[in-house]
Amino acid sequence: MSTIGRQSEARAGWGMSxxxxxxxxxxxxxxxxxxxxxxxxxxxxxxxxxxxxLRFVGFQNYERLIENPLFWKAMGNTLWFxxxxxxxxxxxxxxxxxxxxxxxxxxxxxxxxxxxAPYVTTLVATAVVWRYLLHTRYGLVNYxxxxxxxxxxxxxxxxxxxxxxxxxxxxxxxxxxxMIIFLAALQTVPRELEEAARIDGAGWWTRLRxxxxxxxxxxxxxxxxxxxxxxFQLFAEPYVMTQGGPAQSTVTILYFMYEExxxxxxxxxxxxxxxxxxxxxxxxxxxQLKLAKRGGAI
Amino acid sequence: MSLRRWTVTLLAAFVALLTxxxxxxxVSVSFMARGEASQFPPPLLPxxxxxxxxxxxFGTFGVGRFLANSVLVSTLATILALLFxxxxxYAFAKLRFRGRDATFRMLVAALVVPGQIGMLPLFxxxxxxxxxxxxxGALVPWLAGIFGIFLVRQYCLSIPDEMLEAARIDGASEGQILRRVVLPILTPIIVTLALFVFxxxxxxxxxxxxxxxxxxxxxxxxxxxxxxxxxxxxxELMMAxxxxxxxxxxxxxxxxxxxxxxxxxxxxxxx
Numbered sequence: 001m002s003t004i005g006r007q008s009e010a011r012a013g014w015g016m017s018x019x020x021x022x023x024x025x026x027x028x029x030x031x032x033x034x035x036x037x038x039x040x041x042x043x044x045x046x047x048x049x050x051x052x053x054l055r056f057v058g059f060q061n062y063e064r065l066i067e068n069p070l071f072w073k074a075m076g077n078t079l080w081f082x083x084x085x086x087x088x089x090x091x092x093x094x095x096x097x098x099x100x101x102x103x104x105x106x107x108x109x110x111x112x113x114x115x116x117a118p119y120v121t122t123l124v125a126t127a128v129v130w131r132y133l134l135h136t137r138y139g140l141v142n143y144x145x146x147x148x149x150x151x152x153x154x155x156x157x158x159x160x161x162x163x164x165x166x167x168x169x170x171x172x173x174x175x176x177x178x179m180i181i182f183l184a185a186l187q188t189v190p191r192e193l194e195e196a197a198r199i200d201g202a203g204w205w206t207r208l209r210x211x212x213x214x215x216x217x218x219x220x221x222x223x224x225x226x227x228x229x230x231x232f233q234l235f236a237e238p239y240v241m242t243q244g245g246p247a248q249s250t251v252t253i254l255y256f257m258y259e260e261x262x263x264x265x266x267x268x269x270x271x272x273x274x275x276x277x278x279x280x281x282x283x284x285x286x287x288q289l290k291l292a293k294r295g296g297a298i
Numbered sequence: 299m300s301l302r303r304w305t306v307t308l309l310a311a312f313v314a315l316l317t318x319x320x321x322x323x324x325v326s327v328s329f330m331a332r333g334e335a336s337q338f339p340p341p342l343l344p345x346x347x348x349x350x351x352x353x354x355x356f357g358t359f360g361v362g363r364f365l366a367n368s369v370l371v372s373t374l375a376t377i378l379a380l381l382f383x384x385x386x387x388y389a390f391a392k393l394r395f396r397g398r399d400a401t402f403r404m405l406v407a408a409l410v411v412p413g414q415i416g417m418l419p420l421f422x423x424x425x426x427x428x429x430x431x432x433x434x435g436a437l438v439p440w441l442a443g444i445f446g447i448f449l450v451r452q453y454c455l456s457i458p459d460e461m462l463e464a465a466r467i468d469g470a471s472e473g474q475i476l477r478r479v480v481l482p483i484l485t486p487i488i489v490t491l492a493l494f495v496f497x498x499x500x501x502x503x504x505x506x507x508x509x510x511x512x513x514x515x516x517x518x519x520x521x522x523x524x525x526x527x528x529x530x531x532x533x534e535l536m537m538a539x540x541x542x543x544x545x546x547x548x549x550x551x552x553x554x555x556x557x558x559x560x561x562x563x564x565x566x567x568x569x
Contacts, residue, residue, distance in 0.1 A: 034423075
């Protein structure tokens, strides 16, 4: 190929990627980096009005956060969401995927679409629906429980029930997405392997543990990494369903950041929260990858 | 054998019903008269179905305005995202230029950084640009769609180089090749990406909540959240609002689910 051809190809390459790259730098890279810088300033409502009120304060924002009980409450709640939510969501998705993948199943596409439907619906709208489903007095959930003789639970009003209540909602909303990913992985597991185990007399549980799970281990890791990140990013759920309550039991890190930043206009402190959030997600993901490597999953 | 078939299918039907029950319930309650749903046990179907809630929603609460806002923002977000990401994805896959691979590696690394990290500085940045409280401000995050670039690039890798070379020998410019040769091949992935962006921008909540202060500019989710705070007790009304908010995306998904589900796999299972 001629040099001129090469040159025009290179020019076109930069030309076609430049608009997107520029947008990414201006609206993503710069703000993300600026978050770190901002976290070392006392940017607040006064600085918003007049930039000359802005000062660098070193680690003051971080020190204040460490002393703030609500910050630790938000951290603790978010960790609970991760610890309880990840196994719950991953288990639910895997169960749904195995069900839809079952070779005995008829009308497969119908069930697949039905199970996926919650994922594409609007989060805020479904949160409003679930707030109503979980209503203590006339919610459908408590009605169903009453059929089994279980006393009404104050799902969104009791600090011990509020976090599990939101988790049930989150599980319902997101399992369809993970189910599709699991489904793709399950379809790569050779049927003969399972067949052989079946002939050897292995039951359903043994086959799951010794044949299916090892075969899809990398996907289990991928789904749990994605779910951890999703749990760290819960915001609209508590915003709509509980406003962080009762007794701050559903204040998540992002909810805390939103209030710091846009309710109290402590943008410096909010940026520090954002940066810590990033470190948390990164740390948990790295630990998962390390564990998976040691376990031979990847 | 046949018994097993029925057991598994019935189980799947039960799980599916349980999954979509909240959505069916939402639709049912939206047709109930005011106060009807606040009983125990809750009625499953409206006593005498009424459109009152929808009338009130569009009349008194002016939801038509928010619906129009959502349609406008999501449509523009989709068009802009395609204009920005499709050429870039193609360039990263098929055009040789210095620094291409290093740049792309950095983009992939950036995928792990959640967008919320930079939200506060982005707000300040847009304030300086005078874009706070405007549709333009709401659209900005969709221009920087790294995932879209990634998706288009994956798809473009399967285009044979010979095809592009042949077009070059015929004297086509790079822009002409993109428009006349590549875009027709990319149709399925463009539909997929358009659907992704439309659904995601329609459903997005946190960013429009932050950037849109003026009620007249609210998108449906932001308006619904605001309404539901004031009308906690009006369940029938809120369910109608939830129907108006979710129905467009559900219909779109059902119509184009083949594209959506296959696109999901191209994007998430990275080999």
